[in-house]
Amino acid sequence: MNQPRKTYLLENYSLVPDEQLLSRSGQPIHLPKKPFQVLTYLVEHRERFVSRAELLDRFWDGKDVYDDALRKCVGAVRKALDDQSDHARFIETRWGVGYRYIGPIEEQVVRDETTITEIEKTRGVRIVVEEEEIQHEPAAVERPGIDFSPAPALSLPAPKRHTKTVALVLITLAVAIGAIGLVSYRRRPAVIAIHPAQIRSVAVLPLRNLSNDPESEYFSDGITENLINTLSRIEGLKVISHGSVFAFKGKEIDPREVREKLGVGALLEGSVLKSGERVRINVRLVSTEDGEVLWASDTYERAIGDIFVVQDKITRSVAAGLRIQLSGEGERRLAKRYTDSVEAYEAYLKGRYFLNKRTPDGIAKAIEYFRRAIEIDPNYALAYAGLADGYDKVYWFIRLPPEEVMPKEREAATRALELDDSLAEAHVALATVYGNGWDLSNAARENERAIEISPGNAESHHNYAYCLVHLDRPDEGIAEIKRARELDPLNVVMNVDVGEVLLYARRYDEAIEALNHAIGMDANRANAHYDLAQAYEQKGMDGEAVEEYLRNEVLDGESQETIAALKAGYAASGLRGFWLKKLEVARERSKRSFTLSIIPARLYARLGDRDRAFDWLEKSYAEHLPTLVDLKVDPMFDDLRSDPRYIDLLRRVGLQA
Incomplete structure (x- = not known):
């Protein structure tokens, strides 16, 4: 009896899924089991991109391999089809999305006219192919023919014509095995692999937003940040901060690359699909040493109201996957909730999402959402901490006068x-308030308390570093800023600030090295070039210094006319000529727009005009500018340090002379 059989014609290739047969112009092409399965799946789902996670979950069961196996698999498919990834004819790769079959295709359904003997010969070959592992397989090549004789080691007789009954049994057995596999796949429970050692460091990679709706991006990003902050409460666990992990957003990643760049033993990755009042989350914990999946979740598909329960389950499972034994206090920290209102929580997530943009419009929207969260839940402490952070960013990024935002x-x-x-987060916020108000001792105390509560909070270590440097404890400050960078190694701001703290500590060679490293990460950071210029100037490297000062001006948006004037000033009388022109530009600008009084104070100090420098410093004191805490460490004020007026000003600001 003839059986219907589906065949796909891919240009001059023929793909027969039921026989696991790929051929070209009638000549069979050897392709191991996994690549054949992936190719067939892509062909059968050619109307869409198929994500990496979907392929890994379907064909590797999501627990024993990582993306490297998938890349090799797709590479074997491309090799078999003579397809090049940079000029793809059959398989398209879209980074951060997945793979899609894009080649020509003609689908045929035919009846098999071969004899039972021929069917069995084909099956015999198929059994051998299925047992091959891709990692032992050389590059796929066309074969001139296939030897249908049995392998000698099996000591099997030559193939004979069998009865239809035997064929039927084989078919029934195959179907049964397939059904068992399907049931096993559909009912696969969460898995925890046995790992011999405790892992003390983890990176939570940005969860993928599967909704295809940019408006839902806040939710996937917010869940990611929540997991980072919650895991950071575990004592002794290094958790990479937001700034570094989001450098991987939307990118294809290899766990070994994460290990190399972030210095962690494991990563957590997954996806979020928010649809109306339902949310679906998939996550898995992966070893960065070998790509082994240490823990893979069931699909959490719940009503949005259960999001807190889901997050709690994930964090506890991650801790178990890392083999971390939580104390009673650790358990309480992980289980803590900050609101029972999902609506307030969503408003808070939107606030954080927009605040992270660091744009005037984003900061304004963030403040609106934090206020909304507080309206919904007046006892939402985390929303108040976010609101305080928002007002702080208003001062630094929008440049409103401090008396408008600091209260x-x-x-x-x-x-x-x-x-x-x-x-x-509340202690961090209050530490910032104290720091802006020149109360460095209390700022240091609040940062210490924040670190005690959440040892993995990079922002706490970062802010504490500046407190320590301003309090004349430079070595401790350097240790703290390096700890902050360790927790957030790909965050350019963190790397620039390592250089700045070293500059303030008068360790100029180390500052130059650190700032050049930061500029290598992102050459468009104006303040990195400014700090580097200061370090060069302190070492008497005037040529290098003015080059960096000019780069800072260009990146700050200065006009070509101003840049030319600054160059002319330097050409006429060296750095003094440069600073004189800079002062002239600042004067003209202050006539048109608000200018922080500390700017002319620094310029006059650098040019040796002490009286005018102190006039402007007194204005900064009267305006209570937060930047006055830099008085002791800013190299621009070095020429004032012996002046009694400077010593008196330090005393009034609360800095020991």
């Missing part, structure tokens, strides 16, 4: 701490 920042931070003294 609001203080009010929000204080309220956050009143509601929850055990909230690290």
Whole structure:
């Protein structure tokens, strides 16, 4: 009896899924089991991109391999089809999305006219092929023919014509095995691999937003950040911060690359699909040493109201996968919730999403969402901490006068701490308020408390580093800023600030090395070039210094006319001529727009005009500018340090002379 058989014609290739047969112009092409399965799956789902996670879950069961196996698999398919990834004819790769079959195709359904003997010969070959492993397979090549004789080691007789009954049994057995496999796949439970050693470091990679709706990006990013912050509460666990892990967003990654760049033993990755009032989350914990999946979740598909339960399950499972034994206090920290309102939580996530953009429009939207979260839940301490952070960014990024924003920042931070003294973010917010108000001792205390609560909070270590340097404890400050960088190694801001702290500590050679490294990461950071110029100037390297100062001006958006004037000033009388022109530009600008009084103060100090420098410093003091905490460490003020007026100003600001 003839059986219907589906055949795909891919240009001059023929793909027969039921026989696991790929041929070209009638000549069979050897392709191992996994690549054949992947090719067939892509062909059968050619109307869409198929994600890496979907292929890994379907064909590797999501627990024993990683993306490297998939890349080799797709590479074997391309080799068999003589397809080049840079000029793809059959398989298209879209980074961060997946793979799709794009080649010509003609689908045929035919009846098999071969004899039972021929069917069995084909099956005999297929059994051998299925047992091959791709990692032992050389590059796929066309074969002139296939030897249908049995392998000698099996000691099997030559193939004979069998009865239809035997054929039927084989078919029934194959179907049964397939059905068992299907049931096993569909019912696959969460898996935890047995790993011999405890892992003390992890990176939570940005969860993929599967909704194809950019408006839902806040949710996937917010869940990612929540997992980072929650895991950071585990004592002794190094958790990479937001700034570094989001450098991997939307990119194809290899766990070994993550290990190399972030210095972690494991990574957590997955996806989020938010649709109306439902949310679906898939995550897995992967060893960066060998790509082994240490833990893979069931699909968490719940009502949006259960999001807190899902997050709690994930963090506990990750801790178990890392083989971390939690203390009673550790358990309580992981289980802690900051609101029971999903609506308030979503507003908070949107606030964080927009605040991370660091744009005036983004900061304004963030403040609106934090306020909305507080309206929904007036006891939401985390939202108050976010609001305080938002007001702080208003000062630094929008440049509003401090008297307009600092009182609001203080009010929000204080309220956050009143509601929850055990909230690290609240202590960070209050530390920032104290620092902006020149109260460095209390700022240091609050940062220490934040670090005690959440040892893996990079922002706490970063802010504490500056407190320590301003408090004349440079070695401790350097240790803290390096710890912050360790927790956030790909964050350019963190790398620039390592250089700046070294500059303030007067370790110029190390500062130059660190700042050049940061510029290598992102050459468009204006302040990195400015700090590097200062380090060069302190070492008497005037030519190198003015080059970096000019790069800073270009990146800050200065006009070509101004750049030419600064160059002319330097050509006429060296760095002094450069600074004189810079002062002239600052004067003209102050007539048209708000200018921080610290700017002319620094320029006059650099040019040796002490009286005018102190006039402007007194204005900065009267305006209570937060930047006055830099008085002791900013190299621009070095020529003032012996002046009694400077010593008196340090005393009034609260800095020991």
